[in-house]
Amino acid sequence: MSDNDIDALIDLMARLPGLGPRSARRAVLHLIRKRALLLTPLADVMQQVAITARECLNCGNVGTTEICDICASEKRATGELCVVEDVSDLWAMERAGVFAGRYHVLGGTLSALDGVGPEDLSIPRLVDRVASEAISEVILALNATVDGQTTAHYIADQLEGQVKLSSLAQGVPVGGELDYLDEGTISAALNARKQL
Amino acid sequence: MSDNDIDALIDLMARLPGLGPRSARRAVLHLIRKRALLLTPLADVMQQVAITARECLNCGNVGTTEICDICASEKRATGELCVVEDVSDLWAMERAGVFAGRYHVLGGTLSALDGVGPEDLSIPRLVDRVASEAISEVILALNATVDGQTTAHYIADQLEGQVKLSSLAQGVPVGGELDYLDEGTISAALNARKQL
Ligand SMILES: [Zn+2]
Ligand SMILES: [Zn+2]
Numbered sequence: 001m002s003d004n005d006i007d008a009l010i011d012l013m014a015r016l017p018g019l020g021p022r023s024a025r026r027a028v029l030h031l032i033r034k035r036a037l038l039l040t041p042l043a044d045v046m047q048q049v050a051i052t053a054r055e056c057l058n059c060g061n062v063g064t065t066e067i068c069d070i071c072a073s074e075k076r077a078t079g080e081l082c083v084v085e086d087v088s089d090l091w092a093m094e095r096a097g098v099f100a101g102r103y104h105v106l107g108g109t110l111s112a113l114d115g116v117g118p119e120d121l122s123i124p125r126l127v128d129r130v131a132s133e134a135i136s137e138v139i140l141a142l143n144a145t146v147d148g149q150t151t152a153h154y155i156a157d158q159l160e161g162q163v164k165l166s167s168l169a170q171g172v173p174v175g176g177e178l179d180y181l182d183e184g185t186i187s188a189a190l191n192a193r194k195q196l
Numbered sequence: 197m198s199d200n201d202i203d204a205l206i207d208l209m210a211r212l213p214g215l216g217p218r219s220a221r222r223a224v225l226h227l228i229r230k231r232a233l234l235l236t237p238l239a240d241v242m243q244q245v246a247i248t249a250r251e252c253l254n255c256g257n258v259g260t261t262e263i264c265d266i267c268a269s270e271k272r273a274t275g276e277l278c279v280v281e282d283v284s285d286l287w288a289m290e291r292a293g294v295f296a297g298r299y300h301v302l303g304g305t306l307s308a309l310d311g312v313g314p315e316d317l318s319i320p321r322l323v324d325r326v327a328s329e330a331i332s333e334v335i336l337a338l339n340a341t342v343d344g345q346t347t348a349h350y351i352a353d354q355l356e357g358q359v360k361l362s363s364l365a366q367g368v369p370v371g372g373e374l375d376y377l378d379e380g381t382i383s384a385a386l387n388a389r390k391q392l
Contacts, residue, residue, distance in 0.1 A: 039242060062225065064201055
């Protein structure tokens, strides 16, 4: 059997989302086999990220500076502010490469069940930003879940009359086949149909 | 978007088996959120394992010593030698906790398709061990795949007449791999092993 360091590594890897004990063992054996190409570089960059990673004080994005690149760039001061639940959603928007403005990361959604209220998210800070920055439009890009939509409605109520509000359109994803979509998506796509 | 260190971490994590780009991004955000509890300990133990991990010179098990704990323990000198394809299979046998002897890790299976011959595996070393160590029985615990069984037959041919040979039999499903099996199945297969 393996020794203490290796067991400790397996235990820690198994705590990552998407990896269980079995895939953690496979990953560790893979790391040991690819020591120079993978294990050592990974250890080094983790050490580095553990020191430098931080949340942007302005928007909540994760980077290595007090103010993230997007908030620091004057080119992104378009007046459009895209509100997302999580940093992973911000990164997904950036990969799409179609939004030129800035972001606001809520850090989750309102949830009566889990006892998450507005003050547990960065909603007060969003209201402050809209009042103090030159924001012309707030785009609510929350997930199309019950909690996501509840949160979007709450934020819309808070900002009503202060700024133009919009949300991402719901519909059939590009390349999506009707037969694979849930009824809610089909229903939303039908209701938002466009005349040709 | 994230900075260079964070992107580098995502890229390296995405090269682990079982993690793609999307789950790598999720894992990295999780690591950054659990910096003290997960990221820093993981970086430290990876650093340590990168220095200390090595293959046992005798059996091929992965550990942190020249000779692994199993090969070093006199209690494991039962005369039974269990031949497995991979270190993960050895670990699966150990988790089952039903085998008291020692192991021999082949490092794969014979494969005409992939051009893997006996000299690419540790088969010559296995033949040496059977001749030089006090081995009374070789248990072939290879996966119930075509390549696994081909390899088992080849080894049985090599060792015929020199030592008692057996293989795991009942309980191993056709096409099944040891690392996927529960402990009870492995235990049943070991107890019902057939002499060849
Ligand atoms: Zn920012
Ligand atoms: Zn050993």
